[in-house]
Amino acid sequence: MTVHILPPDLQATRPPPSPDPLIVVEDVAKRFVDGRTGRVTAALEHLSFAIREGEFVCLLGPSGCGKSSVLDLLCGFEQPSAGRIRVEGGPVREPGPDRGIVFQEALLFPWLSVLDNITFAPRLAGVPAALYRPRAARLIALMGLDGFENHAPYELSGGMRQRAAIARAWISEPRILLMDEPFGALDAQTRLGMQEQLLIAREATGATVLFVTHDIEEALFLADRILVLSGRPGRVAREIPVPFGRSRRYSALLTDERFGRLKREIVEEFRAG
Structure with a gap:
């Protein structure tokens, strides 16, 4: 996959970040009750963390x-069984345009074109085309989808469908992008290209990103900070600041002694957990 370098006119103009955390999760628990047997499954217990504006975690x-489950709670799809979740200082009670979500599968509407998929939410909300069309054009360029605006999803590769899904999540200009293992179904080469593209797009938009993965190398390549969760019920077992600059290339990280050391430490954390 070709990584598309961002043209200067697509650079985002961003205000200085607030000193207060954008996302706060305080002593959260989430339990699921089987309606048939009454059995309770604890998914999360005593989960606490905070994320600053502009971080990639x-x-x-x-x-x-x-x-x-953490993403479902932050989206507002579910409510915690205990504890509190706040975004921009307020409780999360329902989904909102301030939070975009990208799932493991692209989940594009097969009867709509790429452009119509990307612009679905603003069109549904009655946003004038004069407002959302320029945004869509910028995102299509940013995600390397030029020339495919009128293609159907089945005419795209898996990586291109996922890029369209990311553009769809960003079209409403959310402050927070929540991503649930979005590259897990892609082949290794496409996945690496998507990871590099995501870092470029994140720098362009200034969004705060919370990215779920079970892949240690993916986390080390993408994140400013890693929150390692324990086995179920999940809680933060360890917090790892990632000591690499934001302009990253995977080939360079592979020769960085810190990359190998952190990977070994996380593997041991998993084994101990």
């Missing part, structure tokens, strides 16, 4: 540790 943990 990865939630890293084994399958079943509650990573996706």
